[in-house]
Amino acid sequence: METEKLRWYQDAIFLELNVRAYKDSNGDGWGDLEGVRSKVGYIKSLGVDAVWLQPIMPSPLNDDGYDVSDFRNIFHAYGTIDDFKNLVEAFHEHNIKVIVEIIPNHTSEEHPWFQASRDPNHPEYEKYKDYYVWADNDKGYPDARIIFLDTEPSNWSYDEKRGQYFWHRFFASQPDLNYDNPAVQQEMLDIVRFWIDLGADGLRIDAPPYLFEREGTNCENLPETHAFLKRMRAFVDGYNPDVLLLSEANQWPEDVIEYFGDGDEMMMNFHFPLMPRLFMALAAQDAEPIKKILERTPDLPEGCTWGTFLRCHDELTLEMVTPEEREWMWQVYAPDPNQRRNLGIRRRLAPLMDGDIRKILLMHSLLLTMGGAPFLYYGDEIGMGDDIRLFDRNGLRTPMQWDDSKNAGFSDAPKEKLYAPVIDFGEYSYTKVNVAAQEADPSSLLNQLRHLIAVRKANPAFARGSFSWREFVSGKQTVVAYDRILDSERILVLNNLTDRQVTGALPEDNGKYIDLVTGKQIATGELTLQPYEFLWLISAG
Numbered sequence: 001m002e003t004e005k006l007r008w009y010q011d012a013i014f015l016e017l018n019v020r021a022y023k024d025s026n027g028d029g030w031g032d033l034e035g036v037r038s039k040v041g042y043i044k045s046l047g048v049d050a051v052w053l054q055p056i057m058p059s060p061l062n063d064d065g066y067d068v069s070d071f072r073n074i075f076h077a078y079g080t081i082d083d084f085k086n087l088v089e090a091f092h093e094h095n096i097k098v099i100v101e102i103i104p105n106h107t108s109e110e111h112p113w114f115q116a117s118r119d120p121n122h123p124e125y126e127k128y129k130d131y132y133v134w135a136d137n138d139k140g141y142p143d144a145r146i147i148f149l150d151t152e153p154s155n156w157s158y159d160e161k162r163g164q165y166f167w168h169r170f171f172a173s174q175p176d177l178n179y180d181n182p183a184v185q186q187e188m189l190d191i192v193r194f195w196i197d198l199g200a201d202g203l204r205i206d207a208p209p210y211l212f213e214r215e216g217t218n219c220e221n222l223p224e225t226h227a228f229l230k231r232m233r234a235f236v237d238g239y240n241p242d243v244l245l246l247s248e249a250n251q252w253p254e255d256v257i258e259y260f261g262d263g264d265e266m267m268m269n270f271h272f273p274l275m276p277r278l279f280m281a282l283a284a285q286d287a288e289p290i291k292k293i294l295e296r297t298p299d300l301p302e303g304c305t306w307g308t309f310l311r312c313h314d315e316l317t318l319e320m321v322t323p324e325e326r327e328w329m330w331q332v333y334a335p336d337p338n339q340r341r342n343l344g345i346r347r348r349l350a351p352l353m354d355g356d357i358r359k360i361l362l363m364h365s366l367l368l369t370m371g372g373a374p375f376l377y378y379g380d381e382i383g384m385g386d387d388i389r390l391f392d393r394n395g396l397r398t399p400m401q402w403d404d405s406k407n408a409g410f411s412d413a414p415k416e417k418l419y420a421p422v423i424d425f426g427e428y429s430y431t432k433v434n435v436a437a438q439e440a441d442p443s444s445l446l447n448q449l450r451h452l453i454a455v456r457k458a459n460p461a462f463a464r465g466s467f468s469w470r471e472f473v474s475g476k477q478t479v480v481a482y483d484r485i486l487d488s489e490r491i492l493v494l495n496n497l498t499d500r501q502v503t504g505a506l507p508e509d510n511g512k513y514i515d516l517v518t519g520k521q522i523a524t525g526e527l528t529l530q531p532y533e534f535l536w537l538i539s540a541g
């Protein structure tokens with residue numbers, strides 16, 4: 001792979017976090033930018049290179065900030081624009097980049113544009129009347145699927161004031177912007193510039209497949225949408241070419257590849273098809289699903305990379321699997337129907353792994369060594385649990401568990417003022433699962449992950465070496481085995497997907513190996529992996 005023109009994000013490890021959930025600095029029960037700033041040292045200690053802040057703009061929070069009511073300001077409980085600048089400065093002092101969320105597809109219904117657009121008596125109606133997608137009936141674009149299946153009966157909703165229907169791919173409180181209107185396109189480019197000017201090193205472009213609508217199509221991945229995204233890229237390249245455009249197109253590999261263009265569109269996209277297959281492979285104790293999807297994954301243009309992840313703030317989406325695979329995944333990982341949401345599973349990583357630290361680490365071994373830029377989700381590094389009694393995906397977004405003091409050290413506010421309850425029950429209670437306890441324990445998940453991240457960073461072959469499959473047990477795929485090779489660095493990775501010991505043969509061709517995680521020397525020949533054990537072995541010549 002090309003190493004000369006390596007861009008900062010191609011090697012980076014990212015942490016996704018929700019400001020609301022991280023640390024409350026002023027005792028109002030809500031996390032805020034100052035709170036995050038007080039934790040920059042902790043974030044640095046994880047070894048991450050970049051932080052993705054989930055939406056921080058003003059919003060009625062019907063979709064947790066993905067329903068923006070003002071693209072040029074900060075949600076009141078999180079602080080001010082100055083707090084944002086201070087936070088960016090603090091991250092930059094620690095050499096950590098900051099990614100801000102841009103939601104181009106829709107706004108909140110409370111956005112002034114929509115308020116003007118829906119009301120013919122509004123003084124600015126003429127200016128904004130075509131900012132959204134309006135129609136006289138709800139018959140248009142019948143081939144577009146409904147994404148939020150659990151709550152939305154239709155992609156159209158009727159607006160009394162305007163006397164027309166408006167189009168929305170997500171909640172009805174999130175009307176879609178009309179990209180056929182050049183003014184809307186320009187607004188979005190201006191908003192991109194606004195956040196770059198404030199110091200953002202990258203922008204996560206939310207839900208890009210849905211920007212345009214065309215009759216007779218499913219209204220996803222349209223050529224017009226790609227044309228606009230290319231325009232955004234050209235603008236960013238001209239304005240500040242170091243800024244990362246990270247797109248979130250939840251699509252099959254052959255459709256996602258279009259979002260990279262010829263290296264002239266988005267620089268990174270999440271690998272949505274790979275993610276569920278990591279969980280499938282573990283449950284099936286068979287590497288086949290991973291192999292198949294990587295075979296279907298095209299090479300990327302230069303300067304581009306995949307964002308890889310295990311979990312995020314959304315449900316573990318099963319949109320990019322077959323209906324049969326989805327049924328099976330639900331049975332295995334979401335036996336309680338209440339754990340299911342839309343076409344996915346609303347659970348965190350640790351509970352999905354039955355709290356088994358061996359399985360949690362094994363999944364991170366896959367995440368950190370298969371290539372791409374890995375994303376961690378806040379709290380998963382200590383094995384936080386979820387609270388499925390909370391509505392929608394909120395159970396995955398509970399306060400960060402810092403220690404075993406009041407409110408898990410998240411906030412000084414009275415318990416009832418917290419934006420969401422701290423997890424205070426069961427095996428994931430903050431009294432048992434928290435940062436302070438794990439800091440003190442060298443064998444904790446937190447400390448083991450820190451070590452794995454450090455090893456991954458010290459060996460660039462993990463990020464950008466060539467990838468080739470190896471066989472460990474003849475004729476069987478119970479161990480995910482592959483080589484990562486970069487120049488003279490040659491690493492063999494073995495991941496035992498099973499709950500049993502597996503004996504196989506280490507290839508003799510490389511002489512001896514060093515275990516990168518323990519530093520121990522390993523002889524070639526027969527080797528037994530313990531249940532869920534993984535090894536990162538570098539050839540020592």
Ligand code: OTU
Nearest residue numbers: 063066170206207208248249250314317
């Ligand atoms: C994204 O979601 C965000 O991550 C969600 O938190 C928002 O609710 C949503 O946009 C609306 O702004 O559109 O192309 O399948 O991947 O809902 C992907 C689950 C999206 C998510 C999907 C997603």
